[in-house]
Amino acid sequence: MGSMRMNQAIATALAEEMRENSSVIVMGEDVADAGGPFKTSEGLLKEFGPKRVRDTPISEMGFTGAAVGAAALGLRPVVEIMFVEFLGVALDAVVTEAAKFRYLSQGQVSCPMVVRASIGSGLGFGCQHSQTLENWVAATPGLKVACPSDPQSAYGLLKAAIRDPDPVIFLEPRALYASRGEVVTGPDGLLELGRARIAREGTKATVVTLGRTTSLTRAAAQQANLDIEIIDLLSLVPWDVKTVCASVKRTGRLVVIEEAPHSGGWGSEIISTITAQAFASLDAAPFRITAPDVPVPYQRDLEALYLPSESEIVRQLESYLVTGVVPQPWWTQEGIAR
Amino acid sequence: MGSMRMNQAIATALAEEMRENSSVIVMGEDVADAGGPFKTSEGLLKEFGPKRVRDTPISEMGFTGAAVGAAALGLRPVVEIMFVEFLGVALDAVVTEAAKFRYLSQGQVSCPMVVRASIGSGLGFGCQHSQTLENWVAATPGLKVACPSDPQSAYGLLKAAIRDPDPVIFLEPRALYASRGEVVTGPDGLLELGRARIAREGTKATVVTLGRTTSLTRAAAQQANLDIEIIDLLSLVPWDVKTVCASVKRTGRLVVIEEAPHSGGWGSEIISTITAQAFASLDAAPFRITAPDVPVPYQRDLEALYLPSESEIVRQLESYLVTGVVPQPWWTQEGIAR
Amino acid sequence: MSQMTMTPVQRRDVLRDDPLAQYSRMLEIRHFEELVNELFAQGEIHGTTHLCLGQEALAVGIAAELPTDHAVAATYRGHGVALALGMTPQVVLAEIMGRSAGCVGGVGGSMHLCDMSVGLLPTSAIIGAGIPIAAGAALAYQTLEEQSVAVAIFGDGAANIGAFHEGLNLAAVWKLPVVFVIDNNVYGEYSRIDRTTPFEDLHLRSASYGIPGVTVDGMDSDLVQDTMRVALERARNGQGPTLIEAKTYRFAGHSRADTAPYRPEGELEQWKKRDPLLVTKQRLLKKGAASEDQLDQLEATIKEELESVLDEVRSLPSPNPAAMFDHIYAEQVSV
Amino acid sequence: MSQMTMTPVQRRDVLRDDPLAQYSRMLEIRHFEELVNELFAQGEIHGTTHLCLGQEALAVGIAAELPTDHAVAATYRGHGVALALGMTPQVVLAEIMGRSAGCVGGVGGSMHLCDMSVGLLPTSAIIGAGIPIAAGAALAYQTLEEQSVAVAIFGDGAANIGAFHEGLNLAAVWKLPVVFVIDNNVYGEYSRIDRTTPFEDLHLRSASYGIPGVTVDGMDSDLVQDTMRVALERARNGQGPTLIEAKTYRFAGHSRADTAPYRPEGELEQWKKRDPLLVTKQRLLKKGAASEDQLDQLEATIKEELESVLDEVRSLPSPNPAAMFDHIYAEQVSV
Numbered sequence A, B: 001m002g003s004m005r006m007n008q009a010i011a012t013a014l015a016e017e018m019r020e021n022s023s024v025i026v027m028g029e030d031v032a033d034a035g036g037p038f039k040t041s042e043g044l045l046k047e048f049g050p051k052r053v054r055d056t057p058i059s060e061m062g063f064t065g066a067a068v069g070a071a072a073l074g075l076r077p078v079v080e081i082m083f084v085e086f087l088g089v090a091l092d093a094v095v096t097e098a099a100k101f102r103y104l105s106q107g108q109v110s111c112p113m114v115v116r117a118s119i120g121s122g123l124g125f126g127c128q129h130s131q132t133l134e135n136w137v138a139a140t141p142g143l144k145v146a147c148p149s150d151p152q153s154a155y156g157l158l159k160a161a162i163r164d165p166d167p168v169i170f171l172e173p174r175a176l177y178a179s180r181g182e183v184v185t186g187p188d189g190l191l192e193l194g195r196a197r198i199a200r201e202g203t204k205a206t207v208v209t210l211g212r213t214t215s216l217t218r219a220a221a222q223q224a225n226l227d228i229e230i231i232d233l234l235s236l237v238p239w240d241v242k243t244v245c246a247s248v249k250r251t252g253r254l255v256v257i258e259e260a261p262h263s264g265g266w267g268s269e270i271i272s273t274i275t276a277q278a279f280a281s282l283d284a285a286p287f288r289i290t291a292p293d294v295p296v297p298y299q300r301d302l303e304a305l306y307l308p309s310e311s312e313i314v315r316q317l318e319s320y321l322v323t324g325v326v327p328q329p330w331w332t333q334e335g336i337a338r
Numbered sequence C, D: 001m002s003q004m005t006m007t008p009v010q011r012r013d014v015l016r017d018d019p020l021a022q023y024s025r026m027l028e029i030r031h032f033e034e035l036v037n038e039l040f041a042q043g044e045i046h047g048t049t050h051l052c053l054g055q056e057a058l059a060v061g062i063a064a065e066l067p068t069d070h071a072v073a074a075t076y077r078g079h080g081v082a083l084a085l086g087m088t089p090q091v092v093l094a095e096i097m098g099r100s101a102g103c104v105g106g107v108g109g110s111m112h113l114c115d116m117s118v119g120l121l122p123t124s125a126i127i128g129a130g131i132p133i134a135a136g137a138a139l140a141y142q143t144l145e146e147q148s149v150a151v152a153i154f155g156d157g158a159a160n161i162g163a164f165h166e167g168l169n170l171a172a173v174w175k176l177p178v179v180f181v182i183d184n185n186v187y188g189e190y191s192r193i194d195r196t197t198p199f200e201d202l203h204l205r206s207a208s209y210g211i212p213g214v215t216v217d218g219m220d221s222d223l224v225q226d227t228m229r230v231a232l233e234r235a236r237n238g239q240g241p242t243l244i245e246a247k248t249y250r251f252a253g254h255s256r257a258d259t260a261p262y263r264p265e266g267e268l269e270q271w272k273k274r275d276p277l278l279v280t281k282q283r284l285l286k287k288g289a290a291s292e293d294q295l296d297q298l299e300a301t302i303k304e305e306l307e308s309v310l311d312e313v314r315s316l317p318s319p320n321p322a323a324m325f326d327h328i329y330a331e332q333v334s335v
Ligand SMILES: Cc1ncc(C[n+]2csc(CCOP(=O)(O)OP(=O)(O)O)c2C)c(N)n1
Pocket: B029, B058, B060, B082, B086, B089, C077, C125, C126, C127, C128, C154, C155, C156, C157, C158, C159, C183, C185, C187, C188, C189, C250
């Protein structure tokens, strides 16, 4: 147990798993010598050497594909995709190969690999380096998808992902790398894929968050003293339908808070599934608080507006809790968008 | 007006647009000499010559990327991606480049290009050649996405897509290429992107379909004489919220019928949006009838089961119309999956 | 003992130093493909199928040299490679015909064969995908300090896709024990290579990666075997990958009903003079390894055996619906 | 007239046959980058930024030869290319500083510059993406029978990605009027080229596409211009693409605060002896085009002008929130 930044928690989890299991290797662009562009693999090269910690050429398709073959033949590769957008040149390897190898071998081959990718806005990287893109991978039988929200969950989920016998896409909110938190290491710090956690208890609405929106929503709830139950999803595939459903049955209301554009994101899956399963318990319309349907703008203030901000979350939740009516997002206000 | 197969309707639309506008070109693997692997470009090479109808090397990233540059410099390329899965090596060009070029040039550059890709199961092509994968492109501000359901809509929507000033992903249900229908050509046959059509009128539930599920659902409704309103979405981005919402306000019920696996598909977007906008009008839980969460199996009977079949659609809709309760899909039945 | 009743590993082992066994396997592949072609024409096979008629020597030459603990990444045009590596006609045909006894339970189909007992990774239907995957298998061997070598077999058309470039570069930089084999059968679907590639001698592309590139007559299994031996040796010695270009020719169309009207006149006929079965047969006769009669008898027996394999497979059951839910994750998914 | 008050097209035109103007642009780029570096260090710039210090001659050499109606696909390391092509320091700095007067309204940032009046397509932050895009621009020229030639400028690291292979192959097969320029500055992020590529002479990769590959000293704008001239000529004559490898060196770190501790000792110092500004200055002095004093004065003036550009940009407004909804589709999206 100790306080560490999320990138350190990730490096710690990697080091521990590499110590425990000699088949775990790490590869990606500048993960070895430089310790990772986000310092998520610092110290690994020194401890485990260049055979197990590999700098790759700029070839996402090549090294992600190589991870599939390596996993099939006995390694447990952890691949780093520096920005999730770069999966745009390598998606085939995960969605069409890794995810289907067990099926296409009827269990002869498994692909215990982890694809770590940084996601999200907030650091001024512009619209080709700020998306979350969960939708590229989330509809793929055969893949699992997880997304931590703080150092502890990064540590506990990454270890679970590395130990998992199937391919796991591990989405790391980039803006949180530098965030600090207490981390319980060792067996007690391990988390289970597919299990959500209740990040705040409350009675008036169930608010589902993922990754970066967890701390934002928690801060919003604290600040405005909102009586909401925050469920930090942690895993997107499979996601914890039971926990969310049970909560909604208690609260009667459901809100999902997403970092991505309004249309086409993972939030609608939660709402659609829960609505089908707990319609009778809902006493108001479930809805999503999201970013607008725009490419992530670079300029600092605009980028800050893009994300559902703490104050926007407070505004929408307060209004919903009082009226039960789905609030309008900020961008529909006079003078913003036409 | 005349009867034609869907692949002929596509070839006709391409030919007409190429005649009308000399900047329209067609490229893809075997689209020229061979007339297209699905015969969707038959006759084009002969009429328009090898400069405007181009066989490409097997380089989806290369020629889709080239389409972006060509569109930026004054052509209107129509690119064929033989099977939508191949976008897994070329997604960057559409999602991260084409979709953002207008934004990243503040209107100096537009990318009037169309990416045609065949989608879906039903022809025994196995799990790497049978997906629909709308989710790869549907959450991208800057892209439009359309999906015809018969020869007429293929004709009318493709023409609209080619004329559109923005990049359009055009998803063609492969199993429908050989299906025949009357096609009104010329201006009267043109359709508008973003506009759904009511494929059957009814009062007891609104049933939203797309692509291949449209005819299946229509057949189901006819066969079982179901009093449902079928809305064939035709466009996924933007989709016709107004038409669907108005219908749901009349019927009080909403069902979405999808060809893809249950989790992560476009159907949840419809349900989530409509639930937020028309919650008070809903008198039963909205839900999705889909394929199960499995890779598309090859074997003929299994593949036929995978798709929501006509009889499965009848079974679920009948039960829902009577009870208002969300029905269980076939695969939860005893003895199927454990 | 007929090869068809052996286990896959036995079927593989029998090839190594036995020219007659190799010839016999080539005959098996030839007639297997012809059988599949007929079944397809009759509508007994669903979906699509890509035959390797004319490319038998390449598959058998590779298999004859390769130990069974060496991984192979091959493609949708994989029946011949699968049979050469040792898979039985029974399990391959059962897969193609969607039977639960198929090598992947009938859920894969013609394009998706696999048998890890002889090293065959799931064959991919995505062009180029197997190239980095083979490099990755080699990465596992190198990291785990195993002596095996990985092999990727892919088409001439695949040499134009990004995965080719990235896979070869990665393997070269890391000196991975892998052999890349281009099955240059002159066509990618319906396009002749000169329409899509600046030149036909694809082994020249090895220069971009600083690795050896060699060309071999893919119609001659002995030459293929010799070339493989050298490349495997290099890989085992830590000298890294080799790019082998085998010159072959696709005697059939690309898939299904394609009659290949796009071929230049006389091209097929020219290549048929070098039919791998002919090349091998002539060598066997010249060496006195068997008489013409004996070889004819061998062929007749194989055809008969395949007929009875077909009968057998026809009588096998289809998979249950529940089968589509198996082997998606390690843990059975509950619905 | 100061170059900074000219229009982008004028700024471009002035370069063509005027060595002093070229030198002056190189100075502008050098001091612009140093300014940006400071602003970043002071926290006045948000996000990230990739400087081209040491690579000024390549940008200016290309721009000097290229007409403004020729499209260029460049990268996130694009300030120098943008300024060389003619964009003013005002609009580039305004973009980097997120002002609405920036070349793309402040929504793009340092990695995303664009000005079609001088042919600069939106620069991409995805490695290799611009390569097929440039081929596509050339496809438009060829199809529309225009006389322009497209240019792609990208890094040594990009020569390892699939888009490089596919883009060059496509351009070769179709003989497209395009010039591919590798800015081989020896590093990709924090990795020296020998760690990721089998050899350093990347122009050799042209052989895979049957196109000419040439190498040029990228520290010398005259040599760059000469090389471009030949390549453009070939392209215009329908002879297809050329691959040019310019040997340069990145004087700064990869981005932001990178101090490049990974450099072999002495490497930077060695390259600094061939600083493009030095190379050009010495030539100008040797030719007697100007005196040392005049050149020093020129440099001082440029630095002053850039300071006042900075003051001006600092005073400019940020974009309104509504700006993020503009230019997503041709039609304004209503929400
Ligand atoms: C990425 C991708 N693009 C296109 C295809 C469609 N396709 C299947 S086979 C084929 C031709 C491949 O040619 P080649 O590599 O020479 O192999 P061959 O079929 O001759 O064995 C094509 C284009 C595919 N499967 N994957």
